[in-house]
Amino acid sequence: MGVDLSMLPNLRKILIVVTFPEHDVDLYQTGMDVVTDLVDFLHTLPANHQLKHLRLNFDISLTLTNLDEAPRAKEAVLSHGNWAALDSVLMSKINSITHVFGVNVYVGFWLYVESESRAPLDPIALQEAKNKDHLYDWGQKYLPRISASNSPNLDLEIAIHHDYVLN
Amino acid sequence: MQQRIAIKAFSLICRAFRHRAKQLLFTTLSFVMKEEFLGEFKRLNDVFSMNPRLASHVRVLELRVRGCSGLRDLFFEDRNLLECIGHISRNGFGHQPLHLEVYTYTHREQYPIYQGPSITRSRSFEAHFVPFIASRLTSMDIRDLSEVPVALFDTSHNLFDLHIEGITLAPFEDSKRGPIEKRPLIRELWVKESEDVVCNNCLRFDRLSKVTFCNYDEMTVQHVLLSPPLSLEYLGFDTEGMSLISRFHINATIQQLFILYL
Numbered sequence: 001m002g003v004d005l006s007m008l009p010n011l012r013k014i015l016i017v018v019t020f021p022e023h024d025v026d027l028y029q030t031g032m033d034v035v036t037d038l039v040d041f042l043h044t045l046p047a048n049h050q051l052k053h054l055r056l057n058f059d060i061s062l063t064l065t066n067l068d069e070a071p072r073a074k075e076a077v078l079s080h081g082n083w084a085a086l087d088s089v090l091m092s093k094i095n096s097i098t099h100v101f102g103v104n105v106y107v108g109f110w111l112y113v114e115s116e117s118r119a120p121l122d123p124i125a126l127q128e129a130k131n132k133d134h135l136y137d138w139g140q141k142y143l144p145r146i147s148a149s150n151s152p153n154l155d156l157e158i159a160i161h162h163d164y165v166l167n
Numbered sequence: 168m169q170q171r172i173a174i175k176a177f178s179l180i181c182r183a184f185r186h187r188a189k190q191l192l193f194t195t196l197s198f199v200m201k202e203e204f205l206g207e208f209k210r211l212n213d214v215f216s217m218n219p220r221l222a223s224h225v226r227v228l229e230l231r232v233r234g235c236s237g238l239r240d241l242f243f244e245d246r247n248l249l250e251c252i253g254h255i256s257r258n259g260f261g262h263q264p265l266h267l268e269v270y271t272y273t274h275r276e277q278y279p280i281y282q283g284p285s286i287t288r289s290r291s292f293e294a295h296f297v298p299f300i301a302s303r304l305t306s307m308d309i310r311d312l313s314e315v316p317v318a319l320f321d322t323s324h325n326l327f328d329l330h331i332e333g334i335t336l337a338p339f340e341d342s343k344r345g346p347i348e349k350r351p352l353i354r355e356l357w358v359k360e361s362e363d364v365v366c367n368n369c370l371r372f373d374r375l376s377k378v379t380f381c382n383y384d385e386m387t388v389q390h391v392l393l394s395p396p397l398s399l400e401y402l403g404f405d406t407e408g409m410s411l412i413s414r415f416h417i418n419a420t421i422q423q424l425f426i427l428y429l
Contacts, residue, residue: 007419013426 005045013053016041020060020077035081042089047096055104063112067164070111074135078107083142090146094154102155103146107138109162135160193224196255200232200242208247215254222254223263228300230269232312243291249299256299262325264305271311293318309334317344320369326351329370332381334361336369347371354398359405362387372396379403379428395421403428 005011018034038056045051062073094101139147139158146156171192178188198208215222242248255265293316301319306328309315314337320326321344329351352371359381364370366386372378375396380388383406392402400423 008421008424008427010422011424011427015426015428017429 003041003044005041005049009050011049011051013055014051015055015057017057017059020058020081033080033082035083035086039082039085039089042086042093045093047092049093049097050099051093051101052099053102053104056106058105058107059110060107061110061112063114065114067113071135073111074109078135078138078142081142087143087145090143091149094146094149094151097153099153100155101153102157104157105139105143105159106157107135107160109160111162111164113164189221190224193221195227195229196225196251197229197231198242198248200230205242205245205247208245208251212247212250212254215251219254219258222251223258225255226264227266227268228255230267232269232271243295249295252296252299256303262305265300265303266306266308267300267304268307269309269312292316297322307331314338315364317367317369320364321345321350323351324349327354329353329355330357331361331364332357332359334364336363336367356391357381358387360384362390366390374398376423377401377403379405381405395419397422399423400425401428402426 016038018038020034060074060077062070062077064070064073090103094103135141138160143158146154147158149156174188174191178185178192196211198204297316297318301322302324304323304326307323307326308330310330310332312333313335315334316337317339347368350369350371352374354374355377356370356372356375357379358365362384372391373396375391376398377400378391379401380391380403383404399421402421402424403426405428
């Protein structure tokens with residue numbers, strides 16, 4: 001670990017873009033869990049930190065052969081991250097302070113759909129896929145403690161975004 | 168172009184608008200480095216010769232370089248272009264800001280083999296352009312240029328805001344450079360693939376307040392952050408995410424750092 005946040009005593013704002021490896025295969029091969037890397041980094045933040053804003057952007061690209069694969073593929077990628085550890089470290093950093101701390105956690109999925117038939121995909125089907133996305137409550141599922149926290153110091157925003165790109 | 172036409176029309180509405188319109192029309196000067204545009208340099212020189220005060224309005228100087236031809240002697244030996252630069256240099260009052268932007272038409276993504284125009288094809292650039300303009304520059308944005316003369320940086324004494332991307336230096340003799348104390352004291356830096364400039368002491372970072380490293384390069388980062396400037400308030404890495412965290416090191420306290428972007 002190269003950065004020790006305790007050496008940055010006046011830090012007020014951190015913005016981190018976490019890019020997931022592009023294919024599931026990479027995750028198995030490297031054993032790399034980018035969420036654990038992030039957790040290790042956040043552990044270096046001292047308990048009495050003065051941070052006012054932490055923004056975490058998780059950027060995930062997936063290639064699909066059809067739209068029906070989307071829910072399973074998204075779950076598969078997310079399941080490789082140690083979200084419980086992230087939930088825990090965020091809670092510990094909130095519980096130890098007395099000032100307002102804004103936390104934004106944002107997951108952005110970029111789904112590249114390769115149409116096998118070479119025929120353009122139905123835009124209505126695409127819209128339906130976006131509308132019925134089963135991960136709308138992903139925060140409660142993957143970060144349950146911080147989502148349920150009623151700390152008056154916590155200003156929490158959790159969001160998810162899906163963008164479908166037709167190849 | 169639409170905006171310029173609108174400003175010209177605006178200046179004709181009444182005499183009171185004329186002065187402001189002139190200021191706006193001459194705020195940005197864009198020189199297209201093509202042979203066909205040599206005539207334009209003459210027109211502009213005629214305008215400045217008749218009314219030199221107009222040159223004092225210039226705040227942004229753009230050199231638009233055609234990728235395949237680069238910056239050639241042809242342009243920097245052109246009497247009209249050099250006189251235009253002379254007007255701008257002479258008529259700037261005190262510490263008026265002047266921004267230099269040099270960029271190419273073609274983009275590297277479109278032509279992956281293409282390495283950017285070579286600035287050293289023009290000795291005249293170093294001999295005729297740099298000495299007149301460098302000391303006036305307060306900010307600079309240059310991209311995709313190979314073999315840039317080191318004097319462009321070494322003699323830009325007032326430069327404090329620098330954006331460099333894909334820049335390499337021309338060979339130089341260290342003994343012929345000016346003292347390091349006279350080199351630009353940078354406050355804001357955005358750097359990508361330009362370790363040549365950062366690591367050859369062309370710039371001083373003692374008062375750096377904002378830095379963004381695009382596409383992580385260890386040499387560049389180490390050079391700037393080995394002894395982190397006390398004034399640093401913003402540190403940003405525009406790269407591909409968290410794998411970076413284990414790669415770069417901060418071994419000293421950065422007291423003023425306010426924003427960290429990874």
